[in-house]
Amino acid sequence: MIEDIIAKFNIKGEMVKSEVINAGNINSTYVVTMREDDGKTVKYLLQKINNNVFTEPSILMKNIENVTNFLEMQMRKSHDNKHQVLKVVHTKDGKSLCKIRKETGEKDYYRIYYYIDNAISYDNSKDPFIVYNTGKAFGNFQKLLKDYPIKRLSETIKDFHHTEKRYEKLMQDIRIDAEDRVNEVAPEIIFLLQHEEYYSLITDELGTLSVPIRVTHNDTKVNNVLMNKDNGDFLAVIDLDTVMPGSMLYDYGDGIRSTAAMTKEDEADLTKVGLNLELFEAYTDGYLSEMASDLTYEEVNMMAEAIRIITLELAIRFLDDYIIGDDYFKIDYEKHNLVRARNQIALVKDIEKKMDYLKNYILECYEKHLKETKGLSRKKTKY
Ligand code: GN1
Numbered sequence: 542m543i544e545d546i547i548a549k550f551n552i553k554g555e556m557v558k559s560e561v562i563n564a565g566n567i568n569s570t571y572v573v574t575m576r577e578d579d580g581k582t583v584k585y586l587l588q589k590i591n592n593n594v595f596t597e598p599s600i601l602m603k604n605i606e607n608v609t610n611f612l613e614m615q616m617r618k619s620h621d622n623k624h625q626v627l628k629v630v631h632t633k634d635g636k637s638l639c640k641i642r643k644e645t646g647e648k649d650y651y652r653i654y655y656y657i658d659n660a661i662s663y664d665n666s667k668d669p670f671i672v673y674n675t676g677k678a679f680g681n682f683q684k685l686l687k688d689y690p691i692k693r694l695s696e697t698i699k700d701f702h703h704t705e706k707r708y709e710k711l712m713q714d715i716r717i718d719a720e721d722r723v724n725e726v727a728p729e730i731i732f733l734l735q736h737e738e739y740y741s742l743i744t745d746e747l748g749t750l751s752v753p754i755r756v757t758h759n760d761t762k763v764n765n766v767l768m769n770k771d772n773g774d775f776l777a778v779i780d781l782d783t784v785m786p787g788s789m790l791y792d793y794g795d796g797i798r799s800t801a802a803m804t805k806e807d808e809a810d811l812t813k814v815g816l817n818l819e820l821f822e823a824y825t826d827g828y829l830s831e832m833a834s835d836l837t838y839e840e841v842n843m844m845a846e847a848i849r850i851i852t853l854e855l856a857i858r859f860l861d862d863y864i865i866g867d868d869y870f871k872i873d874y875e876k877h878n879l880v881r882a883r884n885q886i887a888l889v890k891d892i893e894k895k896m897d898y899l900k901n902y903i904l905e906c907y908e909k910h911l912k913e914t915k916g917l918s919r920k921k922t923k924y
Protein backbone atom coordinates (compact mmCIF):
# COMPACT_ATOMS: atom_id res chain seq x y z
CA MET A 542 0.00 0.00 0.00
CA ILE A 543 2.58 2.57 1.11
CA GLU A 544 4.85 1.43 -1.72
CA ASP A 545 2.08 2.13 -4.23
CA ILE A 546 1.72 5.67 -2.93
CA ILE A 547 5.47 6.29 -2.87
CA ALA A 548 5.67 5.11 -6.47
CA LYS A 549 3.52 8.07 -7.53
CA PHE A 550 6.08 10.56 -6.23
CA ASN A 551 9.31 11.77 -7.70
CA ILE A 552 11.43 9.67 -5.36
CA LYS A 553 14.38 7.46 -6.18
CA GLY A 554 15.20 4.01 -4.89
CA GLU A 555 13.48 1.14 -3.20
CA MET A 556 11.51 1.33 0.02
CA VAL A 557 13.26 -0.45 2.87
CA LYS A 558 11.15 0.65 5.83
CA SER A 559 8.05 2.57 6.75
CA GLU A 560 7.11 3.48 10.30
CA VAL A 561 3.96 5.09 11.56
CA ILE A 562 4.68 7.95 13.88
CA ASN A 563 2.22 8.95 16.49
CA ALA A 564 2.16 12.67 16.24
CA GLY A 565 -0.84 14.92 16.10
CA ASN A 566 -4.54 14.46 16.57
CA ILE A 567 -5.45 14.94 12.94
CA ASN A 568 -3.30 13.54 10.10
CA SER A 569 -1.59 10.14 9.83
CA THR A 570 2.17 10.28 9.43
CA TYR A 571 4.80 7.76 8.30
CA VAL A 572 8.57 7.94 8.03
CA VAL A 573 9.61 6.12 4.90
CA THR A 574 13.18 5.03 4.25
CA MET A 575 14.36 4.51 0.67
CA ARG A 576 17.56 2.91 -0.51
CA GLU A 577 18.92 4.56 -3.60
CA ASP A 578 20.94 2.75 -6.31
CA ASP A 579 24.27 3.69 -4.75
CA GLY A 580 23.18 2.14 -1.42
CA LYS A 581 22.55 5.46 0.28
CA THR A 582 19.39 5.61 2.40
CA VAL A 583 17.15 8.66 2.32
CA LYS A 584 14.14 9.33 4.54
CA TYR A 585 10.85 11.01 3.69
CA LEU A 586 7.81 12.01 5.64
CA LEU A 587 4.58 10.71 4.16
CA GLN A 588 1.29 12.08 5.38
CA LYS A 589 -2.29 11.22 4.71
CA ILE A 590 -4.24 14.42 4.98
CA ASN A 591 -7.39 14.19 7.05
CA ASN A 592 -9.87 15.61 4.58
CA ASN A 593 -12.71 15.69 7.07
CA VAL A 594 -10.75 18.41 8.81
CA PHE A 595 -9.02 19.91 5.78
CA THR A 596 -11.80 19.83 3.27
CA GLU A 597 -9.76 21.39 0.48
CA PRO A 598 -6.37 19.66 0.47
CA SER A 599 -5.28 21.37 -2.77
CA ILE A 600 -5.74 24.84 -1.31
CA LEU A 601 -3.90 23.71 1.79
CA MET A 602 -0.95 22.50 -0.27
CA LYS A 603 -0.88 25.71 -2.25
CA ASN A 604 -0.63 27.66 1.00
CA ILE A 605 2.17 25.45 2.21
CA GLU A 606 4.17 25.69 -1.00
CA ASN A 607 3.82 29.46 -1.18
CA VAL A 608 4.78 29.96 2.43
CA THR A 609 7.71 27.55 2.42
CA ASN A 610 9.08 29.12 -0.76
CA PHE A 611 8.82 32.56 0.82
CA LEU A 612 10.50 31.37 4.01
CA GLU A 613 13.33 29.84 2.03
CA MET A 614 13.82 33.10 0.14
CA GLN A 615 13.87 35.15 3.35
CA MET A 616 16.38 32.83 4.94
CA ARG A 617 18.60 32.94 1.90
CA LYS A 618 18.46 36.75 1.95
CA SER A 619 19.55 36.89 5.57
CA HIS A 620 22.24 34.23 4.99
CA ASP A 621 20.60 32.01 7.57
CA ASN A 622 22.05 28.57 7.15
CA LYS A 623 21.34 27.41 10.68
CA HIS A 624 17.65 26.81 10.15
CA GLN A 625 15.62 24.78 7.70
CA VAL A 626 12.26 24.89 5.98
CA LEU A 627 9.95 22.00 5.15
CA LYS A 628 10.15 21.14 1.48
CA VAL A 629 7.43 19.44 -0.50
CA VAL A 630 8.28 16.49 -2.77
CA HIS A 631 6.26 16.55 -5.98
CA THR A 632 4.52 13.67 -7.65
CA LYS A 633 5.80 12.35 -10.97
CA ASP A 634 3.33 14.62 -12.75
CA GLY A 635 4.53 17.66 -10.84
CA LYS A 636 1.79 17.98 -8.22
CA SER A 637 2.18 18.57 -4.52
CA LEU A 638 -0.63 16.19 -3.70
CA CYS A 639 -1.35 12.60 -4.64
CA LYS A 640 -5.00 11.64 -4.85
CA ILE A 641 -5.91 7.98 -4.54
CA ARG A 642 -9.43 6.89 -5.35
CA LYS A 643 -10.78 4.30 -2.94
CA GLU A 644 -13.22 1.52 -3.80
CA THR A 645 -15.97 3.59 -2.24
CA GLY A 646 -15.31 6.32 -4.80
CA GLU A 647 -13.96 8.69 -2.16
CA LYS A 648 -10.42 10.00 -2.40
CA ASP A 649 -7.47 9.82 -0.05
CA TYR A 650 -4.90 12.61 -0.20
CA TYR A 651 -1.21 12.08 0.40
CA ARG A 652 1.79 14.38 0.45
CA ILE A 653 5.48 13.92 1.07
CA TYR A 654 8.11 16.15 2.63
CA TYR A 655 11.85 15.69 2.64
CA TYR A 656 12.75 14.40 6.07
CA ILE A 657 14.73 16.85 8.18
CA ASP A 658 17.75 15.09 9.65
CA ASN A 659 19.67 15.71 12.83
CA ALA A 660 16.51 16.88 14.49
CA ILE A 661 14.68 16.04 17.63
CA SER A 662 11.22 17.05 18.72
CA TYR A 663 9.74 16.94 22.19
CA ASP A 664 6.17 16.14 23.07
CA ASN A 665 6.21 17.81 26.40
CA SER A 666 9.34 19.49 27.64
CA LYS A 667 9.95 20.96 31.07
CA ASP A 668 13.33 22.33 30.03
CA PRO A 669 13.27 26.16 29.90
CA PHE A 670 15.98 26.16 27.24
CA ILE A 671 13.84 24.05 24.90
CA VAL A 672 10.75 26.10 25.65
CA TYR A 673 12.70 29.33 25.05
CA ASN A 674 13.76 27.99 21.67
CA THR A 675 10.21 26.99 20.86
CA GLY A 676 9.02 30.55 21.48
CA LYS A 677 11.94 31.84 19.45
CA ALA A 678 11.17 29.50 16.56
CA PHE A 679 7.57 30.68 16.29
CA GLY A 680 8.62 34.30 16.73
CA ASN A 681 11.17 33.88 13.97
CA PHE A 682 8.57 32.21 11.75
CA GLN A 683 6.26 35.20 12.15
CA LYS A 684 9.05 37.67 11.65
CA LEU A 685 10.23 36.06 8.41
CA LEU A 686 6.68 36.11 7.10
CA LYS A 687 5.84 39.66 8.06
CA ASP A 688 6.03 40.93 4.47
CA TYR A 689 4.25 37.95 2.98
CA PRO A 690 1.40 39.10 0.72
CA ILE A 691 -1.47 38.10 2.96
CA LYS A 692 -3.96 38.07 0.09
CA ARG A 693 -2.16 35.06 -1.29
CA LEU A 694 -2.93 33.05 1.81
CA SER A 695 -6.18 31.10 2.11
CA GLU A 696 -8.05 30.09 5.21
CA THR A 697 -7.62 26.31 5.29
CA ILE A 698 -10.16 25.95 8.07
CA LYS A 699 -12.68 28.74 8.14
CA ASP A 700 -12.94 30.64 11.43
CA PHE A 701 -10.36 28.38 13.00
CA HIS A 702 -9.62 30.76 15.86
CA HIS A 703 -12.94 32.49 16.05
CA THR A 704 -13.57 31.73 19.70
CA GLU A 705 -17.03 33.25 19.70
CA LYS A 706 -18.18 31.12 16.77
CA ARG A 707 -16.74 28.04 18.44
CA TYR A 708 -18.77 28.94 21.50
CA GLU A 709 -21.95 29.49 19.47
CA LYS A 710 -21.50 26.06 17.93
CA LEU A 711 -21.10 24.54 21.38
CA MET A 712 -24.34 26.20 22.51
CA GLN A 713 -26.13 24.84 19.47
CA ASP A 714 -24.80 21.32 20.02
CA ILE A 715 -25.83 21.51 23.67
CA ARG A 716 -29.39 22.24 22.52
CA ILE A 717 -29.32 19.27 20.15
CA ASP A 718 -27.62 16.97 22.68
CA ALA A 719 -27.37 14.20 20.07
CA GLU A 720 -25.52 11.75 22.31
CA ASP A 721 -27.37 12.52 25.52
CA ARG A 722 -24.20 13.71 27.20
CA VAL A 723 -25.18 17.24 28.24
CA ASN A 724 -26.44 16.40 31.73
CA GLU A 725 -23.09 14.97 32.66
CA VAL A 726 -21.22 18.17 31.79
CA ALA A 727 -23.31 20.85 33.47
CA PRO A 728 -20.45 22.28 35.59
CA GLU A 729 -18.25 22.65 32.51
CA ILE A 730 -21.04 24.37 30.59
CA ILE A 731 -21.64 26.79 33.46
CA PHE A 732 -17.95 27.63 33.60
CA LEU A 733 -17.92 28.42 29.89
CA LEU A 734 -21.11 30.49 30.15
CA GLN A 735 -19.49 32.54 32.89
CA HIS A 736 -16.59 33.36 30.57
CA GLU A 737 -18.63 34.71 27.66
CA GLU A 738 -17.16 38.20 27.97
CA TYR A 739 -13.74 37.03 26.77
CA TYR A 740 -14.57 35.15 23.58
CA SER A 741 -14.70 38.06 21.16
CA LEU A 742 -11.95 40.23 22.62
CA ILE A 743 -9.41 39.35 19.92
CA THR A 744 -11.70 38.81 16.93
CA ASP A 745 -13.44 42.16 17.52
CA GLU A 746 -10.10 43.93 17.03
CA LEU A 747 -8.66 41.67 14.32
CA GLY A 748 -7.94 43.52 11.09
CA THR A 749 -7.57 46.94 12.73
CA LEU A 750 -4.26 48.75 13.02
CA SER A 751 -4.10 47.64 16.66
CA VAL A 752 -4.40 43.92 15.97
CA PRO A 753 -3.25 43.46 12.37
CA ILE A 754 -3.84 40.34 10.33
CA ARG A 755 -0.57 38.46 10.10
CA VAL A 756 0.61 35.13 8.77
CA THR A 757 0.06 32.79 11.68
CA HIS A 758 0.91 29.17 12.31
CA ASN A 759 -2.11 28.23 14.41
CA ASP A 760 -0.65 25.19 16.13
CA THR A 761 2.30 26.51 18.12
CA LYS A 762 3.11 23.44 20.19
CA VAL A 763 6.55 22.33 21.29
CA ASN A 764 6.37 19.24 19.07
CA ASN A 765 5.81 21.42 16.03
CA VAL A 766 9.37 22.70 16.30
CA LEU A 767 12.28 20.51 15.34
CA MET A 768 15.36 21.19 17.44
CA ASN A 769 18.95 20.76 16.38
CA LYS A 770 20.24 17.58 18.03
CA ASP A 771 23.75 19.02 18.41
CA ASN A 772 23.16 22.37 20.05
CA GLY A 773 19.49 22.56 21.03
CA ASP A 774 18.83 25.57 18.80
CA PHE A 775 15.60 25.44 16.84
CA LEU A 776 15.96 23.92 13.42
CA ALA A 777 12.58 24.16 11.72
CA VAL A 778 8.93 24.92 12.30
CA ILE A 779 6.73 22.08 11.08
CA ASP A 780 3.02 21.22 10.71
CA LEU A 781 2.11 24.01 8.35
CA ASP A 782 -1.44 22.83 7.63
CA THR A 783 -3.05 25.59 9.57
CA VAL A 784 -0.83 28.44 8.37
CA MET A 785 -3.45 31.08 7.72
CA PRO A 786 -4.19 34.76 8.10
CA GLY A 787 -4.84 35.49 11.78
CA SER A 788 -3.66 37.24 14.93
CA MET A 789 -0.30 36.69 16.59
CA LEU A 790 -2.26 36.69 19.84
CA TYR A 791 -3.72 33.25 19.22
CA ASP A 792 -0.32 31.86 18.24
CA TYR A 793 1.39 33.28 21.29
CA GLY A 794 -1.45 32.25 23.60
CA ASP A 795 -1.48 28.73 22.22
CA GLY A 796 2.28 28.51 22.54
CA ILE A 797 2.01 29.26 26.25
CA ARG A 798 -1.06 27.05 26.72
CA SER A 799 0.71 24.06 25.30
CA THR A 800 4.37 24.52 26.23
CA ALA A 801 4.05 26.06 29.69
CA ALA A 802 1.33 23.78 31.01
CA MET A 803 2.44 21.61 33.93
CA THR A 804 0.77 18.55 32.43
CA LYS A 805 -0.26 17.15 29.07
CA GLU A 806 -3.63 18.41 27.92
CA ASP A 807 -5.24 15.06 28.72
CA GLU A 808 -3.97 14.70 32.29
CA ALA A 809 -7.01 13.55 34.28
CA ASP A 810 -5.68 14.43 37.73
CA LEU A 811 -6.73 18.06 37.85
CA THR A 812 -4.74 18.77 41.00
CA LYS A 813 -1.63 18.56 38.82
CA VAL A 814 -2.86 21.01 36.17
CA GLY A 815 -1.51 24.54 36.06
CA LEU A 816 0.73 27.03 34.33
CA ASN A 817 4.44 26.74 35.00
CA LEU A 818 5.71 30.31 35.34
CA GLU A 819 9.30 29.48 34.58
CA LEU A 820 8.28 27.96 31.25
CA PHE A 821 5.89 30.84 30.57
CA GLU A 822 8.80 33.24 30.99
CA ALA A 823 11.09 31.16 28.80
CA TYR A 824 8.61 30.98 25.91
CA THR A 825 7.75 34.67 26.18
CA ASP A 826 11.40 35.66 26.25
CA GLY A 827 12.14 33.54 23.17
CA TYR A 828 9.11 34.84 21.27
CA LEU A 829 9.76 38.50 22.08
CA SER A 830 13.46 38.21 21.29
CA GLU A 831 12.33 37.86 17.67
CA MET A 832 9.10 39.83 17.52
CA ALA A 833 9.22 42.71 20.04
CA SER A 834 9.95 45.45 17.52
CA ASP A 835 7.24 44.28 15.11
CA LEU A 836 4.34 44.19 17.55
CA THR A 837 1.82 46.94 18.18
CA TYR A 838 1.46 48.13 21.74
CA GLU A 839 -2.15 46.84 21.78
CA GLU A 840 -0.96 43.38 20.79
CA VAL A 841 1.56 43.39 23.61
CA ASN A 842 -1.14 44.54 26.01
CA MET A 843 -3.41 41.67 25.06
CA MET A 844 -0.86 38.87 25.14
CA ALA A 845 -1.67 37.70 28.67
CA GLU A 846 -5.38 37.80 27.94
CA ALA A 847 -4.77 35.72 24.83
CA ILE A 848 -3.45 32.87 26.99
CA ARG A 849 -6.78 32.71 28.80
CA ILE A 850 -8.81 33.05 25.59
CA ILE A 851 -7.11 30.26 23.65
CA THR A 852 -7.31 27.93 26.64
CA LEU A 853 -11.04 28.66 26.87
CA GLU A 854 -11.27 27.99 23.14
CA LEU A 855 -9.71 24.55 23.52
CA ALA A 856 -12.02 23.77 26.45
CA ILE A 857 -14.94 24.72 24.19
CA ARG A 858 -13.68 22.60 21.30
CA PHE A 859 -13.00 19.49 23.40
CA LEU A 860 -16.30 19.77 25.23
CA ASP A 861 -18.17 20.31 21.98
CA ASP A 862 -16.51 17.27 20.42
CA TYR A 863 -17.48 15.19 23.44
CA ILE A 864 -21.09 16.37 23.21
CA ILE A 865 -21.44 15.60 19.51
CA GLY A 866 -19.94 12.12 19.91
CA ASP A 867 -16.19 12.56 19.29
CA ASP A 868 -16.20 13.44 15.63
CA TYR A 869 -13.13 15.61 15.34
CA PHE A 870 -10.23 14.80 17.65
CA LYS A 871 -8.75 11.32 17.71
CA ILE A 872 -9.60 9.67 21.03
CA ASP A 873 -7.90 6.80 22.85
CA TYR A 874 -10.75 6.03 25.22
CA GLU A 875 -14.41 6.87 25.69
CA LYS A 876 -14.21 10.05 27.72
CA HIS A 877 -10.93 11.32 26.34
CA ASN A 878 -12.41 14.58 25.04
CA LEU A 879 -14.19 15.23 28.32
CA VAL A 880 -10.94 14.72 30.21
CA ARG A 881 -9.25 17.17 27.84
CA ALA A 882 -12.02 19.74 28.34
CA ARG A 883 -11.82 19.47 32.13
CA ASN A 884 -8.06 19.77 31.99
CA GLN A 885 -8.27 22.99 29.96
CA ILE A 886 -10.84 24.45 32.35
CA ALA A 887 -8.54 23.69 35.28
CA LEU A 888 -5.76 25.39 33.36
CA VAL A 889 -7.90 28.50 32.80
CA LYS A 890 -8.53 28.68 36.56
CA ASP A 891 -4.81 28.65 37.27
CA ILE A 892 -4.09 31.19 34.53
CA GLU A 893 -6.65 33.50 36.13
CA LYS A 894 -4.87 33.33 39.48
CA LYS A 895 -1.61 34.28 37.79
CA MET A 896 -2.98 36.92 35.41
CA ASP A 897 -1.31 39.95 37.04
CA TYR A 898 2.03 38.22 37.07
CA LEU A 899 1.69 37.27 33.39
CA LYS A 900 0.83 40.83 32.39
CA ASN A 901 3.74 42.34 34.29
CA TYR A 902 6.28 39.89 33.00
CA ILE A 903 5.19 40.33 29.36
CA LEU A 904 5.53 44.10 29.61
CA GLU A 905 8.92 43.94 31.30
CA CYS A 906 10.21 41.42 28.79
CA TYR A 907 8.85 43.44 25.86
CA GLU A 908 10.60 46.59 27.07
CA LYS A 909 13.84 44.70 27.55
CA HIS A 910 13.81 43.37 23.98
CA LEU A 911 12.71 46.66 22.52
CA LYS A 912 15.69 48.41 24.11
CA GLU A 913 17.99 45.73 22.77
CA THR A 914 16.71 46.04 19.22
CA LYS A 915 17.01 49.81 19.38
CA GLY A 916 20.57 49.34 20.57
CA LEU A 917 19.84 51.03 23.91
CA SER A 918 20.97 48.03 25.91
CA ARG A 919 23.12 44.95 25.49
CA LYS A 920 21.50 41.63 24.74
CA LYS A 921 21.16 39.48 27.82
CA THR A 922 19.30 36.24 28.19
CA LYS A 923 19.35 33.44 30.75
CA TYR A 924 18.85 30.77 28.12
C1 GN1 B 1 -5.03 19.49 16.85
O1 GN1 B 1 -3.35 17.37 15.39
P1 GN1 B 1 -2.66 18.39 16.20
O2 GN1 B 1 -2.30 17.86 17.55
O3 GN1 B 1 -1.53 19.01 15.47
C2 GN1 B 1 -5.75 20.76 16.43
C3 GN1 B 1 -5.24 21.97 17.21
C4 GN1 B 1 -5.39 21.70 18.70
C5 GN1 B 1 -4.68 20.40 19.06
C6 GN1 B 1 -4.93 20.05 20.50
C7 GN1 B 1 -6.26 21.29 12.75
O4 GN1 B 1 -3.69 19.61 16.46
O5 GN1 B 1 -5.99 23.10 16.87
O6 GN1 B 1 -4.84 22.75 19.45
O7 GN1 B 1 -5.15 19.30 18.24
N1 GN1 B 1 -5.55 20.99 15.00
C8 GN1 B 1 -6.59 21.16 14.18
O8 GN1 B 1 -4.18 18.94 20.84
O9 GN1 B 1 -7.75 21.22 14.56
Ligand code: MG
Pocket residue numbers: 565567760780
Ligand atom coordinates in the same frame (compact mmCIF):
# COMPACT_ATOMS: atom_id res chain seq x y z
MG1 MG C 1 -1.43 20.40 14.04
